[in-house]
Amino acid sequence: MSDLVDSALTARFLRGLAVAPAGTAVRVGARSVRYAELHELALRWAGALHAAPGGPPRAVGVLTDRTLEGYAGVLAALYAGATVVPLHAGFPLERTRHMLRTARVDAVVADGPGLATLRQLAHAGLRLPVLAPEGGDHGTLPAIPVTGRPLDTPVRVRDTDAAYVLFTSGSTGRPKGVLITHGMTRHYFTLADRHYDFGADDAFSQTFDLNFDCAMFDMFCAWGAGAGLHPVPAQAYRDLPGFFAERSLTVWFSAPSAITLARRTGGLAPGGMPTLRWSLFAGEALRAADAVAWQDAAPGSTVANIYGPTELTLTVTGHRWSPQTSPDLCVNGLVPIGTVHEGHDHLLLTPDGRFSDHEGELCVTGPQMTPGYLDPQDNEQRFLRHDGRTWYRTGDRVRALAGGELVYLGRWDSQVQVNGWRVELAEIEFALAGCPGVRDAVAVTRTTDGTVEIAVYYTGEPVPAARLAKQLAELLPKGMLPRRYTHLTEIPLNSNRKIDRRRLAEDAAEQPRTTRPN
Structure with missing residues (x-):
């Protein structure tokens, strides 16, 4: 049909494949995967998805970490013409079940932890066909065998078709599914090509999990240029300059909280990140002091503050930091x-x-x-x-x-950014109020050493903080869990008889820093 087009996302990978077929598409740990190798793997998996017993899936969940299975799974789902639904095996079971059902996922690509989650879901009554690497423990899950003929070329799509679905925090206690079309990604990455000079010699970080929309920026900006993608392991934050030097990293993208972490570990020494050309930050407010510190550590890098909710496709504004002009534009110490x-x-x-x-x-x-x-x-x-x-x-x-x-x-409203996660405080309040013994609950934020934390106040029966934390961990992702739990006999009200959130926030700010209860 005349309205069928190449997916903007798969077209970007194919462009990188043409530029650097023998180049590194992604390096996971010590393993580097070439563009030609990842392309062949994605075609093979896409062929398996198309030959699945129930027919080609409309929506493919990718239940992985930042592993080879995750990157190949995203690409294979796109090659198959399906909607990609990135998920996280570390999320609570009920939350994952809700997302799978809401997105109408009819096949899943999983790595080891993802398989473990799917087996738990199967015991709870949700059984989905799964494509997993050889040697993975499918248990009793319906398996999609990676046999038969690979696809010759990626399936063409319509610009109005959904490219991927991502879930954000919701005030009703359940995450909201955001639909992103191929046309939206086409517009975004066309602009990205104008705004950035990425090339095949670049090496990109990947700090975001695949279910975070900014991960799409890393993947498809890198792949569109024939550059390499480097998932950043947790241990690398102990010595970011060392990781940059080892990988010759040229493009960094993270939430601004990474700057605070780098500072704590001594990683912001002036000139300590000489390989960087681009330093991009999004997901929460960027402080001017942090922009200055990062710029000093990466003097050859363009530092940019980019902004955009998931609903507007990755980012929809951007400001490039200039030591000469940007400080005068800051308000309350925040970069435009x-x-x-x-x-x-x-x-x-x-x-x-x-x-x-x-x-x-x-x-x-x-x-x-x-x-x-x-x-x-x-x-x-x-x-x-x-x-x-x-x-x-x-x-x-x-x-x-x-x-x-x-x-x-x-x-x-009560929606905040915590370590890059967009969080509805109402969702945390909803979950806490459902815990045994809790009557009313209020969540606020406070900033400690440059990091945003969540503190909660509740009425009802006094409950050990560790017990509340354990119960919330069954409902909320790790990044949304409160750091401090305070029992009150009553929630304070202001002169308008509304909850005095300012008073509670001030109280939270005055409390000493704590660690999350075990």
């Missing part, structure tokens, strides 16, 4: 998020429903905006109709600066 991408419009919405030229909630419309959540009920209050168009309400309060740049001021 920059100007909105070409092809997009934005509005600033005030709490009373009017529009402002100066400050308000950022609303964006354009080709990177999601058509909506998988569950239509989640669309309520997240989209705005104005001037005959639909706009996504980010929930972020921004200020417009001279020249069109925007600076982030904070959240309008």
